[in-house]
Amino acid sequence: MTGMALEGLNVLEFGEFISAPFCGKLLADLGADVIKVERPKVGDESRRYGPFPDDLPHVDRSGLFIYNNSNKRSITLDPATATGQDIFHALIADADILIENQQPGVMKSLGLTYDKLSKVNPGLVMTSISVFGQTGPYSKYKGYDLTAWNASGVAHRYLGEPDRAPLRAAWYHADHWGAICAAVATNIAVLARDLLGEGQHVDLSQSDVLACHVMGYQLVSVYNMNGDWSVRTGESRMTSFPTGIHECKDGHMALMLLEQAQWRGFVKAMGSPEWATNPMFDIPMWDLREYSEEIRLMAEPWFEERTKAELFEVLQANKVPSGPVHSAEDVMNSEHLEERGFFTEFDQPGIGRVKIPGRPFVMSKTPWSMRRPAPTLGQHNVEILGGRYGFSGVDLTDLRRTGII
Secondary structure: OOOOOOOOOOOEEEEEOOOHHHHHHHOOOOOOOEEEOOOOOOHHHHHHHHOOOOOOOOOOOOOOHHHHHHHHHEOOOOOOOOOHHHHHHHHHHHOOOOOOOOOOOHHHHOOHHHHHHHHOOOEEEEEHHHHHHHOOOOOOOOOOOOHHHHHOOOHHHHHHOOOOOOOOOOOOHHHHHHHHHHHHHHHHHHHHHHHHOOOOEEEHHHHHHHHHOOOOHHHHHHHHHHOOOOOOOOOOOOOOOOEEEEOOOOEEEEEEEOOHHHHHHHHHOOOHHHHHHHHHHHHHHHHHHHHHHHHHHHHHHHHOOOHHHHHHHHHHHOOOEEEOOOHHHHHOOOHHHHHHHEEEEEEEOOEEEEEEEOOOOOOOOOOOOOOOOOOOOOOOOHHHHOOOOOOHHHHHHHHHOOOOO
């Protein structure tokens, strides 16, 4: 083992809630030294979002904050003040990367645009994550995860029943997808800097990300080539039974049958009942849709009598694309994930032992590592501002008193 993949990379994170913090987390988890710049007294917005232990809100005990900010160090700073701006510039001079997701106009109002910061550090890679990007007619509009999700076309195409209003996906997909792509783009920009000798500004639009990576082939193959925009097919049955999500003895099972051989495997998994071996059903999957309701009525009892584990085993044994619909409890207690070392545990100050998802992929030479818990608000002010930049204890007290840190 030669160390961590991003060891030696200095990152400044000036963002809140999910997109910028999750991007910073992905870099920190691979060894980057991420300094999180938070607002004095209140900190990252996510510190006020639950869940909290015993349902008691506390700025240092938010589950959302803890997950997105482990492996980082926290300082408090107001760059709108003259001294705060000087400190921010000093941090930038030592940074390889700046990650920010401020609302449109904030960075400009603070005098922290890439043009100005690159004069402080010509090798700086600055990654800006926003709903609509830094250019275009919508670039000055404020927005959030839901704004990006709907602007991308995903909700209109995929979520909800036909002929009804689109639905919103659960949780914050645009924020997370944006963060993942921002982390990838940032590393590419750092590699380019190392090859070419200069930094650059990475402009990441969350709505662009979803339109590209989730809707891409639909925009090209369905709409652009055919002039068609297919309606939503519903949340459970995407083409015809047995493709879809089926209720079983202890939850739900998902199947995706696209080929005639997979249908035959499904019939075999059921024990080849007489009705299923009728030649009328041994036809291409596209034509099998005609008998979807009849098949559903005869096959549903087979699902209902079996558990997810039993169904998964027999369907996979017969090469039927399938999988259980896991609950959060199923995921946290998964033997498969446990054996892969997916989870990590650590002691979080004020809470105790915490178990969270760990690395999203395995690297044999430079693996993911949990090095420190999520920081308390301003926990590293003394270490970074005092130790690195020489502020004395009296100086730090004055900075706190005046609201600069």
